[in-house]
């Protein structure tokens with residue numbers, strides 16, 4: 001795997017409106033550094049522990065994204081520096097992020113993670129649950145967070161039509177949300193296996209791991 005080459009290939013291929021998030025989970029800081037030297041600045045991790053251990057070793061101008069499930073008691077560790085949290089799935093978590101953001105004198109950008117796959121997954125909100133959060137008074141009072149968009153993962157399947165329809169549903173919801181108290185900017189959808197479909201369906205941010213760093217197993 002030539003990481004620099006993989007990054008450059010993506011950069012050439014992606015429309016200007018789509019941000020490449022390099023998912024570096026399970027890969028060493030050395031490999032992250034190879035991507036950094038190729039100009040990559042946005043990196044995603046799914047575990048808080050791994051994220052903070054890389055953050056202290058690597059250049060300060062990296063924009064770190066959390067893409068995995070976040071427990072409320074761990075928010076304090078990432079609040080000083082996190083660039084975007086993709087995986088917000090409850091109002092309680094938002095309240096904790098707001099509290100820790102305030103302590104750090106920051107405004108933290110967040111995405112609501114929406115459950116779009118047909119298969120059983122543990123995390124994410126339904127469209128209705130997300131809407132309820134956005135119209136709630138509790139949410140309106142959180143001045144140190146900003147919801148800048150949505151994140152979703154399609155089913156892990158070979159069925160391209162199913163993947164496409166899940167992404168399309170999320171994009172439709174994203175557009176509808178411009179009417180409720182929310183300015184949708186980022187639609188985080190698409191991974192190594194399905195990013196092309198995601199972009200056709202309106203993604204503005206793709207999360208690619210294996211196509212950049214190689215397979216984890």
Ligand SMILES: *Cc1c(COP(=O)(O)O)cnc(C)c1O
Pocket residue numbers: 023025046067068153190191192193207208209210211
């Ligand atoms: C691991 C992961 C990715 C990247 O997956 P690849 O198939 O390696 O591109 C994207 N999004 C989330 C939420 C992940 O956990």
